[in-house]
Amino acid sequence: MVMRIATVAFEGIDARAVDVQVQISPGNVAFAVVRLPDKAVAESRERVRSALIASGLALPAKRITVNLAPADLPKVGSHYDLPIALGIMAAIGAIPSDALNGFTVLGELALDGSITPVAGVLPAAMAAVERQHGLICPEASGSEAAWASRDIDILAPQSLIQLANHFKGTQVMARPEPAIMRASGSLPDLRDIKGQESAKRTLEIAAAGAHNLLMNGPPGAGKSMLAQRLPSILPPLSPRELLEVSMIQSVAGLLANGALSNRRPFRAPHHSASMAALVGGGLNARPGEASLAHHGVLFLDELPEFQPQVLDSLRQPSKQGKFSSRGPIIVSPTRRASSSWPP
Template sequence: MVARVVTLAFDGAEARRVDVEVQLVATPQGAFSIVGLPDKAVAESRERVRGAFAGIGLSLPPKKIIANLAPADLPKEGSHFDLPIALALLASMGVIGPDALEGWSAIGELGLDGQIARVGGALPAAVAASAMGLGLICPEANGPEAAWAGDVRLLAPRSLISLINHFRGQQILTAPKPGDMSEAKAVADLRDVKGQEGAKRALEIAAAGGHNLLFIGQPGSGKSMLAQRLPDLLPPLTPAELLETSMVWSVAGLIERGALNRERPFRAPHHSASMAALTGGGHRAKPGEASLAHNGVLFLDELPEYSPQALDSLRQPLETGEIMVARANAHVRYPARFQLIAAMNPCRCGMGGAGKGACGKAPRCQRDYQNRISGPLFDRIDLTIDTPPVTAADMALPPPAEGTAEVAARVSRARDLQTRRATDFGIDSRDGLNARLNGEAFEAFTRPDADAKALLTKAAENSGMSARGWTRTLRLARTIADLESSGQIGRHHVAEALMYRRSTMRAEQDFNLMTQHVS
């Protein structure tokens, strides 16, 4: 008899159906084979299953055991195949009824004592099971996480023996309840940042439109403090965004005790992070920092210290909002719609070419250091702002009148305008965010008046602005206009947007640096 049970294989943040078939074949010598493109963790399931059976007092039959994971051309990775293989084997042995597993899927790792250990991916597994009209059997530790999937039947046993007893009617397992929301962290207030009014303005614009932002300034000028205050300026995750983000974190195994977080992710990897750490990869193609920052903020401090390959790997997700991890036998897709916030010193010594402690190698040192970042990546950064050194006079000033709450209120109003426009235009509200406007929506919402268009055209001709730079400048101007509740993009909106465009400024700055060096 062939016993079957459904399980799931993870393809990025989504789960795909896998049918586990177990058959007992009479042979002179017993053996245990797993077929269907298993990786090493899946191949080792036979030993964990054998040990778990011994741990609960069951012995395997003296027959050859064949476990087939179908479809056979889909790579199977991870230890969560232990439980479905064990359940199909129990049905083949007659320990549980042949129809007991009808309508159920299962994931879980087995210990040698029969305990069922926590695995990653319970939330996307529950969502996929619900879409297929199936219930989900998962470890007890994953139950509160899987319960967030909503209308799905769940069993979350602690051990294999308790699950056997449930199917035999000797014990009743109750369905788990969703975990609690994570407690909100203390707000990092903008009032803590002394001076830097121009940088605060740029941060507000970035928050209002979802734009990428780069701070350039000497050490101690407040670049990291400003970046860390961005998440509190952003609205909480919507239910759809919360589910998307949580599914990525679930696959990465980062959801503790089933607690989800309504705050937007803020990821700040060290500058020694590799390309795989940023974009995802490794043996099992785990999500990288860019995907863990999905619907949130990716903060890259000391930007030029990252490897050029790692930085340039972010160029595609900055445009498309997703990352494709290409492998020899599969392509894994992860969502990566993040807001990039970066910070850097003006040169390697950190001081730049002006003021006290100025770099003795300026301007060449500045030019060489900043040129570690490719032009195409600079072109994808909407706002670039210099953060001058904070003086003693700045530090002696009383706290600013405006803090995070006041700025967040303006950001919320600007985002509400964008949401209403997107709804009226019939597009997803997330695609209606100014930083992501494309196609007909871009043409409809970013029409400047005649004076503004003339200014932008002249600036583009003088600086050699790319088509991407033109588009991003208009998106930025649209956000500045939204903060003023202005329906029309005017000349002063475009003028302010051009001030923040590094690609527009760069040709002029390089010329000025070269002129200073020659003189």
């Protein structure tokens, strides 16, 4: 019998459906994972084996085959550990075979059977809502997943044992609640600057109209100081903007303890940053600095020091309001500040 568990693969901030199929059959003792797994997925065999043993379960002395479908979609990351382990547990009768029906599952396993946080839980939860699924994710990411919808069923266990007890009815897990990250210290505020009335008025106009801004002046004139305080006069994030920003931060692994931040992003990459670091991309597309500045400020300090091809890479996205790479990373860097342009 083949056990099927739903999970996701990430393309930019999009979570595409992946079907984890687990079969235990007679034959030579083996544990094989097939269908374009990367190194982290291939290594999940040892993590799953150790986690099951730590949870009081042993792999059967049979052939275990794990198929990750569809075949043409690269599988990257350690979040396949949990669906693979749960598929094996269902196949050997450790949990009811129908317990995972209607759930999307992701999470990384530690060797002691605990479930550790992974990136991309919020986009996975959004995809689960679209598929009318519930979500099983690590406890530390439960608050992040709760933002997707009030109606989605979320299980956020600490360990495999806790999840198995929940399915058996001996322990009931409460639904996690959405959380906002507490502000750590005060942000730079434009009201702290005395004088510079003309420059402050320019910042206000740029903030009100979502305009790009070029600052020109000698070293020490206060260009960086002013740019760092631009987020303080931007309007608060709307609920939709908060969700968009948080999805990008989730894929990048920047959400601590599953709590979302209601601060507008401020990104200031070093002038030695590469094109991929600035606009994202790569074989498995990851958000770049411009994507991470979505609905916030991308500050290019020492603008002439950036490589020309890196600056040229911003030309077309700035006009279109989005980036496209292998795996759609959708952003709209509408506010960009630069300093130290030569006279």
